[in-house]
Amino acid sequence: xxxxxxxxxxxxxxxxxxxxxxxxxxxxxxxxxxxxxxxxxxxxxxxxxxxxxxxxxxxxxxxxxxxxxxxxxxxxxxxxxxxxxxxxxxxxxxxxxxxxxxxxxxxxxxxxxxxxxxxxxxxxxxxxxxxxxxxxxxxxxxxxxxxxxxxxxxxxxxxxxxxxxxxxxxxxxxxxxxxxxxxxxxxxxxxxxxxxxxxxxxxxxxxxxxxxxxxxxxxxxxxxxxxxxxxxxxxxxxxxxxxxxxxxxxxxxxxxxxxxxxxxxxxxxxxxxxxxxxxxxxxxxxxxxxxxxxxxxxxxxxxxxxxxxxxxxxxxxxxxxxx
Amino acid sequence: xxxxxxxxxxxxxxxxxxxxxxxxxxxxxxxxxxxxxxxxxxxxxxxxxxxxxxxxxxxxxxxxxxxxxxxxxxxxxxxxxxxxxxxxxxxxxxxxxxxxxxxxxxxxxxxxxxxxxxxxxxxxxxxxxxxxxxxxxxxxxxxxxxxxxxxxxxxxxxxxxxxxxxxxxxxxxxxxxxxxxxxxxxxxxxxxxxxxxxxxxxxxxxxxxxxxxxxxxxxxxxxxxxxxxxxxxxxxxxxxxxxxxxxxxxxxxxxxxxxxxxxxxxxxxxxxxxx
Amino acid sequence: xxxxxxxxxxxxxxxxxxxxxxxxxxxxxxxxxxxxxxxxxxxxxxxxxxxxxxxxxxxxxxxxxxxxxxxxxxxxxxxxxxxxxxxxxxxxxxxxxxxxxxxxxxxxxxxxxxxxxxxxxxxxxxxxxxxxxxxxxxxxxxxxxxxxxxxxxxxxxxxxxxxxxxxxxxxxxxxxxxxxxxxxxxxxxxxxxxxxxxxxxxxxxxxxxxxxxxxxxxxxxxxxxxxxxxxxxxxxxxxxxxxxxxxxxxxxxxxxxxxxxxxxxxxxxxxxxxxxxxxxxxxx
Numbered sequence: 001x002x003x004x005x006x007x008x009x010x011x012x013x014x015x016x017x018x019x020x021x022x023x024x025x026x027x028x029x030x031x032x033x034x035x036x037x038x039x040x041x042x043x044x045x046x047x048x049x050x051x052x053x054x055x056x057x058x059x060x061x062x063x064x065x066x067x068x069x070x071x072x073x074x075x076x077x078x079x080x081x082x083x084x085x086x087x088x089x090x091x092x093x094x095x096x097x098x099x100x101x102x103x104x105x106x107x108x109x110x111x112x113x114x115x116x117x118x119x120x121x122x123x124x125x126x127x128x129x130x131x132x133x134x135x136x137x138x139x140x141x142x143x144x145x146x147x148x149x150x151x152x153x154x155x156x157x158x159x160x161x162x163x164x165x166x167x168x169x170x171x172x173x174x175x176x177x178x179x180x181x182x183x184x185x186x187x188x189x190x191x192x193x194x195x196x197x198x199x200x201x202x203x204x205x206x207x208x209x210x211x212x213x214x215x216x217x218x219x220x221x222x223x224x225x226x227x228x229x230x231x232x233x234x235x236x237x238x239x240x241x242x243x244x245x246x247x248x249x250x251x252x253x254x255x256x257x258x259x260x261x262x263x264x265x266x267x268x269x270x271x272x273x274x275x276x277x278x279x280x281x282x283x284x285x286x287x288x289x290x291x292x293x294x295x296x297x298x299x300x301x302x303x304x305x306x307x308x309x310x311x312x313x314x315x316x317x318x319x320x321x322x323x
Numbered sequence: 324x325x326x327x328x329x330x331x332x333x334x335x336x337x338x339x340x341x342x343x344x345x346x347x348x349x350x351x352x353x354x355x356x357x358x359x360x361x362x363x364x365x366x367x368x369x370x371x372x373x374x375x376x377x378x379x380x381x382x383x384x385x386x387x388x389x390x391x392x393x394x395x396x397x398x399x400x401x402x403x404x405x406x407x408x409x410x411x412x413x414x415x416x417x418x419x420x421x422x423x424x425x426x427x428x429x430x431x432x433x434x435x436x437x438x439x440x441x442x443x444x445x446x447x448x449x450x451x452x453x454x455x456x457x458x459x460x461x462x463x464x465x466x467x468x469x470x471x472x473x474x475x476x477x478x479x480x481x482x483x484x485x486x487x488x489x490x491x492x493x494x495x496x497x498x499x500x501x502x503x504x505x506x507x508x509x510x511x512x513x514x515x516x517x518x519x520x521x522x523x524x525x526x527x528x529x530x531x532x533x534x535x536x537x538x539x540x541x542x543x544x545x546x547x548x549x550x551x552x553x554x555x556x557x558x559x560x561x562x563x564x565x566x567x568x569x570x571x572x573x574x575x576x577x578x579x580x581x582x583x584x585x586x587x588x589x590x591x592x593x594x595x596x597x598x
Numbered sequence: 599x600x601x602x603x604x605x606x607x608x609x610x611x612x613x614x615x616x617x618x619x620x621x622x623x624x625x626x627x628x629x630x631x632x633x634x635x636x637x638x639x640x641x642x643x644x645x646x647x648x649x650x651x652x653x654x655x656x657x658x659x660x661x662x663x664x665x666x667x668x669x670x671x672x673x674x675x676x677x678x679x680x681x682x683x684x685x686x687x688x689x690x691x692x693x694x695x696x697x698x699x700x701x702x703x704x705x706x707x708x709x710x711x712x713x714x715x716x717x718x719x720x721x722x723x724x725x726x727x728x729x730x731x732x733x734x735x736x737x738x739x740x741x742x743x744x745x746x747x748x749x750x751x752x753x754x755x756x757x758x759x760x761x762x763x764x765x766x767x768x769x770x771x772x773x774x775x776x777x778x779x780x781x782x783x784x785x786x787x788x789x790x791x792x793x794x795x796x797x798x799x800x801x802x803x804x805x806x807x808x809x810x811x812x813x814x815x816x817x818x819x820x821x822x823x824x825x826x827x828x829x830x831x832x833x834x835x836x837x838x839x840x841x842x843x844x845x846x847x848x849x850x851x852x853x854x855x856x857x858x859x860x861x862x863x864x865x866x867x868x869x870x871x872x873x874x875x876x877x878x879x880x881x882x
Contacts, residue, residue, distance in 0.1 A: 189588035251514035253539035416782030
């Protein structure tokens with residue numbers, strides 16, 4: 001059974017012309033690291049939050065979101081609470097915004113399991129100290145306040161808190177964006193170690209294709225609420241099939257890329273108030289034809305690359321050099 | 324960009340010269356003996372993590388923060404102490420301008436794009452024809468006249484940052500300080516703005532002081548780079564040299580920390596603890 | 599990022615979307631203001647026309663809301679009295695807002711010793727009950743509307759200046775203020791053209807709430823016989839004049855001004871709170 005199974009997820013918000021999520025299919029196997037890459041407004045965060053049943057107000061979802069085989073979208077409030085304290089957990093982008101500054105770290109860690117009564121206070125304390133040790137922090141932190149910790153340390157506390165309920169699925173929404181480059185590595189290394197040790201499925205949401213390729217087994221690329229391409233990290237990074245993936249790669253300033261001007265993508269992502277016919281990327285794509293503007297392409301694997309489907313009428317087949 | 328750099332790189336007409344800058348906050352030496360030179364029309368990057376003192380250095384250069392010791396010279400003229408009087412204040416504004424990190428907070432939410440530009444032009448060039456200049460500035464940063472009437476909340480992050488750049492360029496400064504100016508933007512928008520900045524430098528010969536944590540950005544837009552850590556400069560030199568052949572252990576750590584396929588976070592974490 | 603800041607979650611539903619409470623209160627406040635403005639034309643009778651023979655008569659065709667112990671028409675006195683009753687608090691609010699914003703702006707922007715001096719001196723006013731201050735000033739100055747208005751304005755000033763100071767402190771941390779400084783604008787220009795308009799809605803909403811409180815305080819002073827001269831129609835004064843009539847089993851002339859005072863205060867407070875909430879929602 002997969003840790004997360006999203007099937008044909010569609011999400012409509014009031015006052016918009018098109019769904020914010022438009023038929024998202026995504027799986028995370030136990031112990032697997034999957035990256036979900038996209039720019040702001042692509043729907044990547046919405047997708048990951050949907051796995052916890054966290055939908056924006058007024059949202060009308062269709063499709064299925066299965067966590068450990070159970071559909072989140074049909075759960076009642078009590079079931080959802082159980083899900084969030086147990087089988088699925090989330091690490092947020094800004095650890096400082098996600099923690100009450102007036103509560104001690106120990107209270108923060110043990111709060112959810114104590115409130116739901118899954119553990120006694122003594123057991124919860126023991127487990128919290130154990131997990132602090134697992135994320136490389138000492139037991140003395142239990143009595144400290146969030147203000148006394150650095151951003152990197154606090155994010156490790158957040159990861160420990162996420163693991164308190166022994167989840168099968170860990171959702172990490174840009175967990176390193178608010179951190180320094182060098183502490184980013186530390187947090188990633190930690191997430192990776194914990195995933196291996198506890199067999200947790202990890203869905204890593206990020207805007208950084210380089211980071212996604214560096215840490216994940218598989219990558220999904222999202223654009224305007226749709227998955228446009230997915231595949232093994234390495235293959236996607238070396239030979240993207242969707243023009244958007246290719247454009248995203250070439251517009252990222254890299255240490256090993258060419259110097260000088262970047263190959264920027266002109267224009268803006270489509271507005272939510274505007275209806276889409278055809279491919280969402282057509283207006284910014286240099287390979288776009290009339291077909292692209294009229295008919296939305298489905299995710300299709302290429303003959304020689306079955307594990308790398310792309311939603312494009314004119315997928316790129318060569319190396320990124322000729323993009 | 325390396326093609327544009329050598330045009331006026333004569334050392335005695337440096338656009339910006341900083342020597343022996345120091346600033347302490349309480350017991351913390353935020354900036355400690357920092358010196359660097361930005362040639363006219365050049366682009367200098369200051370790289371570091373949070374707490375490295377890069378932002379304090381930038382704020383001292385533009386005059387938002389005072390230095391305990393050291394000198395800041397723009398085109399050979401000293402900027403010291405607080406500005407006295409209107410004339411001096413305006414003259415200083417025409418030397419150095421700044422673009423801030425957060426495009427959502429660096430514009431007055433109640434002032435339209437055109438009003439913001441007009442306000443600056445009126446202050447610095449009273450009596451001139453502002454309408455034509457506003458159109459020219461908007462053109463220069465790739466914004467249509469339709470954006471002129473918009474309020475900041477009606478614009479995207481990338482558009483707002485273009486407005487901030489246009490506003491800074493309006494006074495025709497010798498040096499533009501960019502404090503993490505592209506960090507909050509999406510990758511595809513970031514590329515557009517970086518290209519725009521490169522175009523503007525080529526056309527106007529303005530000097531950039533680029534404050535950033537992103538080595539990819541540094542490689543893309545600067546000729547020279549200064550690496551800061553705990554308020555001190557640990558390494559400085561031409562960007563290509565520093566990035567290809569880093570001498571200081573901290574520079575090497577920064578470079579290795581940039582994620583890419585085959586990246587080993589465990590080793591970096593160990594290297595960080597060892598440093 | 600787009601989650602609205604609900605300041606009073608318990609009341610959120612009453613005041614949300616169509617918000618009947620807010621609409622009723624806004625209508626009521628508008629009605630009172632309109633009545634005060636048009637009072638000389640609306641008043642059915644001379645409010646000071648004494649008719650002792652007809653004292654304490656109940657509602658009739660001649661006197662819709664009856665007459666008081668001196669035989670004066672209650673409706674006419676209520677309408678004309680609305681003018682003094684609203685003018686007083688208006689004076690208090692205008693003076694305390696203008697002076698309070700100036701003090702708060704200076705303290706918040708300049709900081710340092712100016713901030714210390716201003717903050718300490720406003721705290722000193724805080725420590726002194728406003729009513730007591732008013733009674734003191736009236737005792738020295740004598741009867742009249744001016745003395746209690748000035749006294750209450752001084753008593754209300756710290757509330758406004760403290761709010762303004764905290765708003766200015768938050769606003770000047772925003773990078774757009776730094777951006778204007780770098781552009782060479784003077785501090786005064788930045789304050790007046792950018793900081794002030796951005797904090798104004800919140801300050802004005804607070805002033806609306808203050809209006810209600812000032813109305814109540816002034817009515818209280820009138821009731822004590824301090825403030826407005828004896829013959830001037832004023833709601834607080836009417837309650838005072840009517841209390842003897844209550845003992846004679848005729849409560850109407852005292853209760854009506856009471857009801858009006860309460861309704862007006864509630865109306866202004868609800869409207870002010872709603873405006874403050876709307877501003878808070880827009881800026882988050």
